Amino acid sequence: MRKIEIRMIKKIKPKKGGVFIEGLPGVGLVGTIATSYIVQKLGLEMVGYVYSPYFPPIIAIHKFTPTYPMRLYYSKKENMFALLSEFVVPTPLVNELADLIFDFAKKNNIEKIISLGSITIKGEQDTVYSITSLESDLKKLAKIKSVELIKEGATTGVTAMLLAKGKINNFPVISLLAEAKSEYIDPGAASMVVKVLNKIIPPNIDTKTLEREAKELEETTQKIVSRARSEQDKYRKMESLGTYG
Numbered sequence: 001m002r003k004i005e006i007r008m009i010k011k012i013k014p015k016k017g018g019v020f021i022e023g024l025p026g027v028g029l030v031g032t033i034a035t036s037y038i039v040q041k042l043g044l045e046m047v048g049y050v051y052s053p054y055f056p057p058i059i060a061i062h063k064f065t066p067t068y069p070m071r072l073y074y075s076k077k078e079n080m081f082a083l084l085s086e087f088v089v090p091t092p093l094v095n096e097l098a099d100l101i102f103d104f105a106k107k108n109n110i111e112k113i114i115s116l117g118s119i120t121i122k123g124e125q126d127t128v129y130s131i132t133s134l135e136s137d138l139k140k141l142a143k144i145k146s147v148e149l150i151k152e153g154a155t156t157g158v159t160a161m162l163l164a165k166g167k168i169n170n171f172p173v174i175s176l177l178a179e180a181k182s183e184y185i186d187p188g189a190a191s192m193v194v195k196v197l198n199k200i201i202p203p204n205i206d207t208k209t210l211e212r213e214a215k216e217l218e219e220t221t222q223k224i225v226s227r228a229r230s231e232q233d234k235y236r237k238m239e240s241l242g243t244y245g
Helices: 027-042 090-108 135-141 157-171 187-198 208-240
Strands: 005-008 020-025 045-053 058-062 063-068 069-076 080-085 108-120 130-133 148-151 175-182
Touching: 020 027, 020 045, 020 090, 027 080, 027 108, 027 175, 027 187, 027 208, 058 187, 069 157, 090 108, 090 157, 108 157, 108 187, 130 187, 135 148, 135 187, 157 175, 187 208
Parallel strands: 020 080, 020 108, 108 175, 130 148
Antiparallel strands: 005 045, 045 069, 058 063, 069 080, 130 175
16 A cells, blocks of 8 residues: 555546646755746646655645645646645655656656756856656757756656656656755746746746746845845954954
């Protein structure tokens, strides 16, 4: 018996050729932000949630309404599923959640799983890294200028297990990892992965709102940092003059 399950709250009949978007928390909460944004922009409807007695005892509250923090959405029009989580999946459940997602995809006519996530920023925030289970997708991704394919390395978590299952079963799984700032939520990085997603599957999702939020967040952060430095300078000056305290 599984320790984790998808509980449907609405009946659906997916068409063949669907896409499954997976967004779990990571650096800058990029996966969660990007997937939530897609749900909002494309009008996906909540059709289920993931339950486990081993999940943290928390709920999310949106628009005054309590709801499960790991939710499944669907759009018949876009033929798209989206799974997002607002908490980090406990390590003992990682493999089982990956199995659950993969089995769900196979049973619901899904032809591609795309994971949206992040990697700690290394330099300029201008790259989305990618890993894929199939060589055919590798060639397509290589043509996207903002994408850098990962040739050697390692990855972990639910996405890693999905990639492994995809490789073994000849099933397309793509991981998109935007460079993200680890010190706060990063809508700018979320915008980066959505832009790459637009080049992989339809429809084209407008990212202007995410970009505006990123700019506002950066301006606010700069003000906070500037204020903190100013106070620090005042403290050091007073300390050197022996007048502090």
